[in-house]
Amino acid sequence: xxxxxxPSAKFAPDHTAPGSAEAETPGATEAPAHVRTEQITQLVxxxxxxxxxxxxxxxxxxxKAGINPTDLKVLSLLSRQGPLxxxxxxxxTGLTTGAITFMLDRLEKSGYARRMRHPIDRRIVLIELIPExxxxxxxxxxxxxxxxxxxxxxxxxxxxxxxxxDFLGKMNTAAEEVVKGMGE
Numbered sequence: 001x002x003x004x005x006x007p008s009a010k011f012a013p014d015h016t017a018p019g020s021a022e023a024e025t026p027g028a029t030e031a032p033a034h035v036r037t038e039q040i041t042q043l044v045x046x047x048x049x050x051x052x053x054x055x056x057x058x059x060x061x062x063x064k065a066g067i068n069p070t071d072l073k074v075l076s077l078l079s080r081q082g083p084l085x086x087x088x089x090x091x092x093t094g095l096t097t098g099a100i101t102f103m104l105d106r107l108e109k110s111g112y113a114r115r116m117r118h119p120i121d122r123r124i125v126l127i128e129l130i131p132e133x134x135x136x137x138x139x140x141x142x143x144x145x146x147x148x149x150x151x152x153x154x155x156x157x158x159x160x161x162x163x164x165x166d167f168l169g170k171m172n173t174a175a176e177e178v179v180k181g182m183g184e
Contacts, residue, residue, distance in 0.1 A: 065137040083126035094179045
């Protein structure tokens with residue numbers, strides 16, 4: 001996946017970029033427009049870097065687990081959200097339900113997931129994570145990444161952490177909408 005380079009932040013001090021954050025959010029900045037534009041450019045660059053590193057990490061862990069990266073990300077969804085229908089997985093990933101069916105066949109064969117009937121509406125088939133085999137195959141790698149994350153934020157105050165979590169939550173929600181819109 002290629003990331004577009006953020007627009008250049010080299011503006012004269014009395015100019016702002018079209019659609020700059022300052023213009024969109026009055027009072028949200030204390031810095032001059034050119035400084036804020038540079039900060040946003042740096043933020044976008046670091047988010048792209050984070051995405052790249054995450055992608056490479058997921059590829060490496062998936063290879064260790066003997067599955068492909070998309071399968072591992074779907075297992076991650078199941079880990080966080082619990083059993084999901086094939087249709088819901090398709091919505092969240094942007095994949096077709098046909099692709100999801102093939103993926104589920106692979107995940108069942110590998111022992112990482114299973115199909116189950118919805119406990120209330122037996123017509124609905126859900127996909128459930130089988131955590132033990134996945135933990136054995138990938139646990140140490142995710143534990144290392146979790147520790148690296150914990151170490152990286154240990155000097156942050158509670159208020160700073162709250163801000164980071166708020167930002168990531170809003171960014172992830174926006175990104176989910178972008179993915180959802182790709183299927184339209």
